Amino acid sequence: MIQSEAMKISQTRSTTTFLACKACLAVGAALVLISAPSLTAAEPLTSEYAWVEGGVSIVPDFDARLSAVLEEQTLNENLKLEMSPGFSAHGGFGERFLPWLSGEIEGGFYYNDVDTISQGSVAMPHFGGTLMQVPIMLNAVFHLPEDRRWVPFAGAGVGARLTWFNADGVIFQGKEGAVEVEDSSTEVSFAYQLFAGLRLNLQDDSLVALIYRFNGAISPDWDLKDAYTGSKIANLEADDLCVHTISLGFYMRF
Numbered sequence: 567m568i569q570s571e572a573m574k575i576s577q578t579r580s581t582t583t584f585l586a587c588k589a590c591l592a593v594g595a596a597l598v599l600i601s602a603p604s605l606t607a608a609e610p611l612t613s614e615y616a617w618v619e620g621g622v623s624i625v626p627d628f629d630a631r632l633s634a635v636l637e638e639q640t641l642n643e644n645l646k647l648e649m650s651p652g653f654s655a656h657g658g659f660g661e662r663f664l665p666w667l668s669g670e671i672e673g674g675f676y677y678n679d680v681d682t683i684s685q686g687s688v689a690m691p692h693f694g695g696t697l698m699q700v701p702i703m704l705n706a707v708f709h710l711p712e713d714r715r716w717v718p719f720a721g722a723g724v725g726a727r728l729t730w731f732n733a734d735g736v737i738f739q740g741k742e743g744a745v746e747v748e749d750s751s752t753e754v755s756f757a758y759q760l761f762a763g764l765r766l767n768l769q770d771d772s773l774v775a776l777i778y779r780f781n782g783a784i785s786p787d788w789d790l791k792d793a794y795t796g797s798k799i800a801n802l803e804a805d806d807l808c809v810h811t812i813s814l815g816f817y818m819r820f
Contacts, residue, residue, distance in 0.1 A: 613662040614820055619777055621813030623654035623676040625697065628807060632738055634745045634800035641745070643738055645685055645802075649697065652678035654811040656779075660707065670705040672723065674781075676809050685738060693735035699809065700728040701757050701781055712767060720762040727757035727783040729807065733790055737800065745800055751788035755807075758782050765817065773817040781809045 627648045634641045658672035680695030705723035730752045738745040763777035787803035 614659070615662075615817050616657070616659050616820065617775075617815050617817040618655070618657040619775070619813040619815030620653070620655045621777075621811055623652040623678055624810040625649040625652070625676070625678045626808055626810070628805050630802050630804040632745070632800060632802055634738065636743050636745055636799075639742055641738065641740075641742060643685055643740070645683055645738070647683050647695075647804075648681040650679045650681045652676065654809075654813060656811075656813060656815070660705075662712075665711040666709060668707040668709065670703075670707055670721075670723070672701070672703045672705055672725075674701045674703075675699070676701075676781075676811070680733075683737060685740070690736050690739060693733070693737055695734065696732040698730045698732075699783075699807075700730075701759070701783075702726055702728075703757065703759055703781075705759075705761075709765075715767050715769075717765040717767060717773070718763070719765060721760075723759045723761075725757050725759075727755055727781070727786075727807075729753050729755060729783060729786045729788075731786075731788045731802070733788075733802075734793075737790070737802070746793040747790040747800055748793035749789075749791040751790060753786040753788055755783040755786045757784075763815075771819040775815040775817060777811075777813045777815050779809075779811045779813070781811070783807045 627646060630645050630647060632643045632645050654674065654676050656672060656674040658670050660668050660670035662668045676699040678697045680697065682689045683693050703723040703725035705721050707719055707721035709719035710717050730750060732750045733747045736744050736746045759779055759781040761777060761779040763775050765773045765775040767773050784806055785804060786807055787801060789798055790800045790802060791797060792799040
């Protein structure tokens with residue numbers, strides 16, 4: 567009887583050990599399956615990459631100070647410019663220095679039309695304008711290691727922005743008279759930006775991404791010429807000029 571009970575206990579322990587081993591194997595297999603994408607993505611990744619992106623460009627309304635000479639009088643007026651949504655394009659090259667840090671050089675383009683220009687509550691009815699901007703930035707990008715399918719990232723950059731302002735029409739009209747301009751003026755300003763996004767790793771040295779960028783330029787100002795004489799008649803100095811963009815991007819490692 568004692569021997570029989572001992573055999574039963576031994577068989578029970580063997581069965582328990584077998585089931586425990588089986589459970590461990592099952593858990594291990596599950597972990598292998600779960601980590602399989604990471605293992606594939608963890609193969610040596612090239613550190614250099616290039617990207618392009620395109621999307622919508624939004625310039626918030628901004629104030630500007632107009633200085634103009636009209637009939638030997640100097641005018642100083644505060645104007646408000648309201649901008650229509652436009653489009654943006656970006657691209658550049660980057661290099662991954664650490665698993666969580668990359669550096670980039672980036673170029674871009676923003677296009678927006680002037681919706682209205684006003685002095686106080688009075689809008690100038692006969693004015694048309696266009697704002698085109700070209701940022702050139704050096705960026706630091708912080709991201710999770712790229713051995714996963716989804717890679718969130720955020721970064722900051724500094725550089726310069728070339729701002730091209732095209733004005734055509736009456737930019738100001740008051741009791742002193744009207745200031746009518748027809749000119750294009752270009753200004754280069756210090757620029758800064760913050761950005762964040764989410765990349766989808768396609769596992770074939772390419773990624774797609776959704777990206778938000780905030781880009782600011784320090785107080786650009788533009789000299790404008792008279793529509794009839796062609797001589798300089800006005801200067802328009804804007805507050806810091808900000809641009810918000812939301813883009814879809816495509817990245818390629820090489």
